[in-house]
Amino acid sequence: MKTLFTEEEKTLLGLLRGETCSDTALVAQAKRLANQQGILPLLGEILKDDEAVYQSSMRNVRQYYYLLFKTKYYVNLLSEAGIETVILKGFPVAKYYPIPQLRKSGDIDLLLLHPEEITKAIEVLAAHGVMQMEEQHANYHVALMTKEQIEIELHTSLTEELDDAKVNQELKRLERTLSDHVEWTYICDNLFPVLSPGYQAFSLLLHMLHHFMRSGFGLKLLMDWTYFWNHGMDEEERKIYDRCVDAIGLRGFSEMISSACYFELGLKDASLLGEQIRRETAESFLKDVLESYEFGSMQDQQMVKMRGTKMQDFLREFHHQMHLNYPNAGRVWAIWPALWIATLVRFLVNNHTVRNTSMVAVLRNAKSRSSYMEEIKLFQK
Numbered sequence: 001m002k003t004l005f006t007e008e009e010k011t012l013l014g015l016l017r018g019e020t021c022s023d024t025a026l027v028a029q030a031k032r033l034a035n036q037q038g039i040l041p042l043l044g045e046i047l048k049d050d051e052a053v054y055q056s057s058m059r060n061v062r063q064y065y066y067l068l069f070k071t072k073y074y075v076n077l078l079s080e081a082g083i084e085t086v087i088l089k090g091f092p093v094a095k096y097y098p099i100p101q102l103r104k105s106g107d108i109d110l111l112l113l114h115p116e117e118i119t120k121a122i123e124v125l126a127a128h129g130v131m132q133m134e135e136q137h138a139n140y141h142v143a144l145m146t147k148e149q150i151e152i153e154l155h156t157s158l159t160e161e162l163d164d165a166k167v168n169q170e171l172k173r174l175e176r177t178l179s180d181h182v183e184w185t186y187i188c189d190n191l192f193p194v195l196s197p198g199y200q201a202f203s204l205l206l207h208m209l210h211h212f213m214r215s216g217f218g219l220k221l222l223m224d225w226t227y228f229w230n231h232g233m234d235e236e237e238r239k240i241y242d243r244c245v246d247a248i249g250l251r252g253f254s255e256m257i258s259s260a261c262y263f264e265l266g267l268k269d270a271s272l273l274g275e276q277i278r279r280e281t282a283e284s285f286l287k288d289v290l291e292s293y294e295f296g297s298m299q300d301q302q303m304v305k306m307r308g309t310k311m312q313d314f315l316r317e318f319h320h321q322m323h324l325n326y327p328n329a330g331r332v333w334a335i336w337p338a339l340w341i342a343t344l345v346r347f348l349v350n351n352h353t354v355r356n357t358s359m360v361a362v363l364r365n366a367k368s369r370s371s372y373m374e375e376i377k378l379f380q381k
Contacts, residue, residue, distance in 0.1 A: 044056075063105070074108060085193065086193045086195050089224070096230070111155040111178075113182070122144070202245065204221075208221050212253075254274075255376075256282055264286055
């Protein structure tokens with residue numbers, strides 16, 4: 001079967017599966033790509049004698065332990081103030097890697113189990129030198145910075161509001177049950193609060209969905225997915241995951257993610273694939289991932305993905321962006337026209353001054369990247 005991947009990309013995927021490569025030029029190219037993706041340390045077990053990979057791995061190990069104990073410190077601070085949190089992403093998923101310390105992480109993500117405590121949580125951390133950042137780039141978490149320049153994200157939800165009101169209502173209903181699905185797990189002999197496996201898998205999927213619908217994401221999140229599921233999940237937790245996915249219509253998205261990991265990254269659980277996603281679609285999605293940096297947006301025009309390619313899909317996404325940019329004012333329908341204009345102006349200015357591209361280029365790329373959205377039937381139950 002004809003593949004979409006370049007030789008460089010195929011080499012990196014092979015190395016991540018544990019395969020060796022004798023072509024030093026291709027290995028060098030794969031290392032460059034791995035570095036862009038933020039996963040170069042993961043090659044340490046394959047390229048054992050490579051000095052650059054070794055140095056990258058050692059830096060990652062030091063960062064891992066530093067962040068681990070900082071995370072413990074801030075979780076304890078909040079707990080002592082009566083604020084319950086769980087750790088998202090990062091350490092809870094790294095524990096499933098063959099060498100957890102090689103999984104790159106640069107910030108601390110904490111989910112408040114009681115979102116109404118966000119102001120209190122900010123005050124508690126501020127009393128210990130953690131300050132709220134001036135620029136906030138999301139409306140579902142608050143970004144803060146420690147004196148050591150570590151970013152802490154206090155999440156009030158698992159993801160931002162989606163462009164479907166019924167889906168948002170269902171998601172809020174699911175989130176209200178999270179307190180009943182918290183486990184304490186040992187990481188390097190320290191206990192940490194995390195979500196139970198079913199909800200943890202659901203949170204990982206939502207995290208990928210958020211980035212997928214915006215600027216894309218890199219291979220690291222797919223490696224998280226692969227190692228997490230290869231660890232296994234008991235029947236009851238798998239039922240929880242399936243209920244959550246079906247409740248908000250993410251079955252096709254879950255199957256696309258899993259198919260890409262199964263065919264190219266060594267995911268073992270074929271039951272996650274389902275029957276509605278073609279292998280060609282999974283490869284197109286993975287090609288999209290490979291063309292992104294670690295946090296997405298490798299291409300200047302790669303900024304948004306829509307549920308379809310029709311004019312109504314463009315308009316729905318534009319209206320959704322207006323609500324994200326102006327969450328409070330957006331509740332007043334009478335001023336929507338003014339907010340639409342303000343959103344358009346912001347979009348044009350950012351394209352010119354930040355991304356150095358045009359609206360036409362962004363929309364053309366968005367349409368291209370959205371070409372397989374109808375197949376995954378996003379938010380359809």
